[in-house]
Each structure stands twice: as structure tokens, then as C-alpha cells.
Amino acid sequence: MKTLWILLLPLWIFARDPFEPLMTPKESGEVSLPPQPNYFKEQKITLPSSARKIKKITLTYQNMDGSISEQETLLEGDIDWHFPFLLSQEIRPLDATPAIQKPTPAPGVSKFEPFEEFVFELSGKKLLIQTPYLIRRDLALASPSKILIDFQKKTKKVLIKDFPTGLPYIKSISIGTHEEFYRVTLELDGQYRYSIKPQKEGFSIELR
Numbered sequence: 208m209k210t211l212w213i214l215l216l217p218l219w220i221f222a223r224d225p226f227e228p229l230m231t232p233k234e235s236g237e238v239s240l241p242p243q244p245n246y247f248k249e250q251k252i253t254l255p256s257s258a259r260k261i262k263k264i265t266l267t268y269q270n271m272d273g274s275i276s277e278q279e280t281l282l283e284g285d286i287d288w289h290f291p292f293l294l295s296q297e298i299r300p301l302d303a304t305p306a307i308q309k310p311t312p313a314p315g316v317s318k319f320e321p322f323e324e325f326v327f328e329l330s331g332k333k334l335l336i337q338t339p340y341l342i343r344r345d346l347a348l349a350s351p352s353k354i355l356i357d358f359q360k361k362t363k364k365v366l367i368k369d370f371p372t373g374l375p376y377i378k379s380i381s382i383g384t385h386e387e388f389y390r391v392t393l394e395l396d397g398q399y400r401y402s403i404k405p406q407k408e409g410f411s412i413e414l415r
Contacts, residue, residue, distance in 0.1 A: 249295035256397025332414040
């Protein structure tokens, strides 16, 4: 019975001392540090494949009093949308040595020889097709973005090949055989206009 009486004691007997603080105060020597500024560092900005020229940039910022303002800077130059813009703030000591910026690497040059009748050499936005055949017609498709080029064939040889380039601008090249022509299909990584010019050993296609 004594054990039962102890369990039925009112809960206020075991309550916390009302004069005991809820939180233990910090030691007298500890000082809270001011918040560190969260500086903006950098942000990459990618434009769509239809972009060709830059005109201006607008920055929206917040002032000390909380108001919002904008600042526009006029710019002029051609755009290669494959390479994103980099907006950055340079945080460094005033006596530090400026960083040396390396130039943007240009797309490489690659040569593909799937058949002796068709040799492809890519250099940036230019493609040279070495072939003995004449172009019968060419046309562009918007979705997906492709260029179709039909070559008048002179033999009954069947040529079928499809391969990626691993390069920008022209993602892949395919060759197909039809009854009266060979069809070369260029799959593009965006929307481009193009021009075709005859060369000594074939044709050149330039994207723009």
C-alpha cells in the first residue's frame, strides 16, 4: 500500500523548480559573432539556339533601404549559344594579382570516312563532304532540326551508315540508299540557316 500511495502523489510535487531558468546562460566570456555576408559568386546563363547577337544586360538589385532598382548595360557582339555566359563577382583583396583568363576553346576538327564515296570533315560550323556524286536536292526539317541532302547515285552499291560525331553543331550523320539517290542526313543540335557551295572534291555546308 505504501508503494501505491507514492504513485498517486500529485504531479506538482515532481514539477520543475519555477525559479530555475529554462535555458542555461552562456559563459560571460562568450560573444556572438556577427552574421557573415553571403556574397554572390557566379551564375552561368545559357541562351536558346536561336540567339545570334547580344544587345544589353539588365541587373535587378536591392538597396540598403530594401527598395529594388535596375541597371542596364548596352552590349554588342555575336553569340555562340553553345558557350554559356558567366556572370560573376570578383571577390579578392585590392592588392591581389588579377587572374589570367584563358580563351574559350574552339570546336575541334574531325574527319569521318565511312565509305570511299563519302568522306566528312568537320571544322566548327563547316562541313566538307568529299564525294564524286552531284547533289540532286536538299531540304531542312525543323523538328527535330535536320538537313537532308540527296546525291544522284551512279552505281547500285548499297551504302548504309549512322554515326554520332561527338561534336557541337552537327550531332550525327547518317547515309541511306534509295532507288535513285543516296541520302545524307545531318542531325543538328539547334536551329540554323545553311548554305551549300561546290568544292573541288565535293561540297561544303556552312551553318549560321
